[in-house]
Amino acid sequence: MTMAGASKLLRLHPNDNVVIAIADLLKDSEIEPGIVALARIPRGHKVAVQPIADGAPIRKFGQIIGFANGDIAPGEWVHEKNVVMKDFDRDYAFAAEAHPQEQLRPDEQPATFMGFRRPDGRVGTRNYIGILSSVNCSATVVDYIADEINRSGVLDDYPEIDGIVPLTHGTGCAMASKGEGFDVLSRTQWGYASHPNFAAVLLIGLGCEVFQIPRFKQEYGIAEGEHFQSFTIQDSGGTRKAIEAGVARIKEMLPFARGQHREIIPASELTLALQCGGSDGYSGLTANPALGAAVDMLVRQGGTAILSETPEIYGAEHLLTRRAESVEVGQKIVDLIHWWEDYAARNSGELNNNPSPGNKAGGLTTILEKSLGAVAKGGTSTLRDVYRYAERVTRKGFVYMDTPGYDPVAATGQVAGGANILCFTTGRGSAYGCKPVPSIKLATNNELYRRMPDDMDINCGDIIDGVSIEEKGREIFNVILDIASGTRSKSELLGYGRNEFVPWQIGATM
Structure with a gap:
């Protein structure tokens, strides 16, 4: 990320034709030399920094997030009224970015936590x-x-x-x-x-x-x-x-x-569920990539992280197929996307019904944009396997589970698969817990962390103020170890988790 212009704006990739407002911009605010805001632009939202012709791709993160619905002038607010979805080819490049099993770096020590070793050898973080x-x-x-x-x-x-x-x-x-x-x-x-x-x-x-x-x-x-x-x-x-x-x-x-008593357990026994809900324009800039950095740390320790919510990787699936361990693993991701396209069509829906109204108010315009930010939760590690909903996860490392995007249903599947701790990023302020698994809430922006202090465990908004992704990832990783050892998360202190068990209902109710 780089600052753009005199105003507080972020350019996420050199090839982007939009930048992100990290504070409310008034009309006529300078964006770059010779470019001013043509309207008030809320924080977290996008503003054009180049002319974008009707039908041309709109790029954020260096990726296509939609297409211009009419000519877009520099300084114009880029959102629902001038952005549409279209089909376009993606280069899946199966396994092109796969690499051998991740190992601890020279500056990293084996990590441990205090957990419960069960009679079958598996490890719990709660009793x-x-x-x-x-x-x-x-x-x-x-x-x-x-x-x-x-x-x-x-x-x-x-x-x-x-x-x-x-x-x-x-x-x-x-x-x-x-x-x-x-x-x-x-x-x-x-x-x-x-x-x-x-x-x-x-x-x-x-x-x-x-x-x-x-x-x-x-x-x-x-x-x-x-x-x-x-x-x-x-x-x-x-x-x-x-x-x-x-x-x-x-x-x-x-x-x-x-x-049953706690004992010293290596971090390799942690299985981390990854969730995001109530996302906003900051999610893909702060909390999600920081959580991704923590995931990479856990994977290097020999642990496991489960990414899910297939409707919310739609449009970004090519980033996962490239990281797949093999062509076969990558093809599983593509097959899931095709299943969901058919599933949505059969039920008179469309995958771009997501983002939600709250997501859009926070600056997310299309599912492509939301998915690109959501995938960042998975870090950079190689994708080792793909699992069905609620299937027990047996591979170590970074894996994927097919679930809906609805958070309680998705997390229920991850927990059934064996996740013994969960991290949940949010920009709008999701209220969520996940008994019997502790849920750690990561705020994407400073204002949310100040507004909902009883719900948020970690503030990732300070990344905008200069804290590095790596540094915040280390903080998240240490909190994961602490809460896995018995410290109560904010959602546990509030008593959440009794009503959030929601198995996925696929078949007909008769």
């Missing part, structure tokens, strides 16, 4: 007991059990346990008993039931639903014991008896969960 519903019909019972445990005060005698997490959802029945929709729900439930941030899990069903617990246990080879139990409301004798049974089961699990 919760989870209560899951197999179907929406058992959601109320799940909530009542958790509320009763919390009211009873029994957890006061178990400070080693982080709490009870009830996770309910809106599906599990009125769906096909086989096929993609059922498989997605099964993977998601298994991912949470076996998640290393849970010391133990209780799964509760109604009894007659499509998502049958006995079938689920058989398919995944689940044996009941101290770490996992299940029952149905119908077999328990109704609501009151089910609540009593659930409270009793949870109390039986408490001594087992108490026996």
Whole structure:
């Protein structure tokens, strides 16, 4: 990034024909010698610094973010009224920028955190007991059990346990008993039931639903014991008896969960979910590339980072295919894009329905522009593999998971895949938590960090003031280690995460 002109503007690439306002520009403000703003331009938004002919590409980050809808004069505000989307060819250059597994630099030491080593060898960053519903019909019972445990005060005698997490959802029945929709729900439930941030899990069903617990246990080879139990409301004798049974089961699990203790764990056991929501014009300039720098640090430590939200890499997928480990891995990304184009068309939508109104108010005009900034969260490491929604991630390094762009659904898939910590960048101010996984919120701009101090963990707005991307990445990496070791994130202190379990519903509801 370089400063442009006397005003506070940023030029992101020498080939760009727009620059970014990092403060509100008044009409007639000087942009560059001989160029003045032709209208008031809000901070985070784009202004032309060259004549852009009707139909010509508009470039930001050195990439195409849209096309001029009419002639655009130097000094003109570049946004929805004069920008349109068009198809254009992208050079996927499969695996052209792949390189061998990343290694620690000479100036870096092996990093560690204090985590929970589970009996199966996986590592947790929290020590919760989870209560899951197999179907929406058992959601109320799940909530009542958790509320009763919390009211009873029994957890006061178990400070080693982080709490009870009830996770309910809106599906599990009125769906096909086989096929993609059922498989997605099964993977998601298994991912949470076996998640290393849970010391133990209780799964509760109604009894007659499509998502049958006995079938689920058989398919995944689940044996009941101290770490996992299940029952149905119908077999328990109704609501009151089910609540009593659930409270009793949870109390039986408490001594087992108490026996789990933190120990020194290498950072290679961290699996970091990457999210951005409520993005703005600063997201691709500050928080996202800084998070990308932290990702590169984690990958060099042998850890894992999961990028997702396929509708929000649309138009920037060629940056990932170039970094793919192989042609086969890169082709998986392209195949996902084609699936989503078809999926959107079948549902009378279009991928450019994203950005949201809030994104546009923050300066993002097209999905191409948003995607280019979103991909920056993934740093520069080689893309090692591509996973289905909620599929368990087994490769170390930088990987990709297919999810929708809607944050709760996307993060649910990442957590089911094994993410044990999450970083979430936001420019507008997303309020979000993700139990059982701690969520770390990164503000893209100083004003947001000042306005929502109880929600934001890290301010990345000072990158505009001169803090380097590398320096901010190091700060983020250190906060990740600290919170993985037990320090509460802002969203955890606020109690977020109980209502953010949202499995992706793909199939028909019948």
